Amino acid sequence: MTITIAQNSAHPLTVSRLGYGTMRLPGPEVWGEPANRAEALQILRTAVESGVNFLDTADYYGEDVTNRLIAEALHPYPADLVICTKVGATRRPDKSWVPFNTPANLRASIENNLRTLRQEQIQLVHLRLIGHGGVPFEEQLGAMFDLQREGKILHVGLSNVSRAELEAGLQMGSIATVENMYGHGQRTTLHLPHGANHGGxxxxxxxxxxxxxxxxxxxxxxxxxxxxxxxxxxxxQHHATEAQINIAWLLHKSPWLLPIPGTSQLAHLRENLRAADIQLSAEDLTHLA
Incomplete structure (x- = not known):
């Protein structure tokens, strides 16, 4: 199963429909070095060796921990590997998540991602919205398209966006991907004290x-x-884990879904990857609707 990103562009990217999200690799609260650095590096290598060619990361995971792990484990990168990062946020010493989304902030984040990932161009970057912080959405996205025109970004995506924001973004330029909260048990927007997590x-x-x-x-x-x-x-019924069925449900729900289940344990990675082999019947899907 594959999916094509930016299919109508001059530079489409075709990847396996089961990727890997690196957010769980750092220490507690997505901060600091992993508890088991050797296992973290092996997870990345095993994922790619198993056919995963889409990795999701951010320089504020750690900070910079997941980017450095990816580069250490996989650089020089396989030709078909797509690394997707996110900008628009940063971390404070108290481990809080705050907007970092002025045009200058976004440029600094891109430069940092290029450095830590050891790349000359990032294939896909999501503008992550975690509260606008006084910066209009159009100004943020406009800065991303400026960086794309400069060649620092190949494709621009959006993360944690409302329907209205996605519609506005589509009027401004080509949006390659969207990354929103989505799972069988959490499909709609979840309102939390620090802001909304927009649902798929x-x-x-x-x-x-x-x-x-x-x-x-x-x-x-x-x-x-x-x-x-x-x-x-x-x-x-399928002698599977609940996590595996959740992943399988996403893969069956729409051909335009690209799940990126993350884990910090090698055994769980292998378990998650086997979810791609689970065939849900029409009766299963009706039950899960």
Whole structure:
């Protein structure tokens, strides 16, 4: 199973429909070095050796931890490997997440990602919205398109966007991908004290209409308010884990979904990758609807 990013551009990127998100590799609260550095490096190598060629990262994971791990484990990179990073946020010493989204901030983040990933151009960058911080959305996205025209970015995507923001972005230029919260138990926008985590269901039909891959994040978070046991029912029938069925459900839900389940354990990585082999029946999907 593959999916093509920016299919109508001069530089489309075709990747496997099961990627890997690196957010769980750093220490507690996505901060500091991994508890087991050797295992973290092996997870990255095993993922790529197993056919994963889409990695999701950010320079504010760690800080800079996941980017440095990717470069250490995989550079020089395989020709078909797509590394997607995010800008628009940074971390404070208290481990809080804050906007870093002025045009100068975004440029500094891109330069830092280029340095830590050891790249001359980043193939895909998501503008992550975590509260506008006084900077209009159009100004942020305009700065991203400026960096794209300079050749520092190949493709521009959006992360944690509302339907209205995606519609506005599409009027400004080509949006290659969208990364929103999405999983079987958390499909709509989740309002938290620090702001909204926009759900995939809010934008999935637009992504399908425009041929834009939707990349679900937090798809396996168990602490979110999942109100039913449907995943557990299907997991028992398939002798699979609930995480595997959640991934399989995403893969069956729409051909425009590109799941990126993350883990800090090699055994769980291998388990997650096997989810691509699970075939859900029409009855399964009806039960999970």
């Amino acid at each position: 269901e809010e934008v999935l039909d637009l992504c399908e209409q425009y041929g834009i891959p939707l990349i679900p994040y937090f798809s396996l978070v168990n602490s979110l308010p999942k109100a039913d046991s449907k995943i557990a029912d299907i997991a028992r």
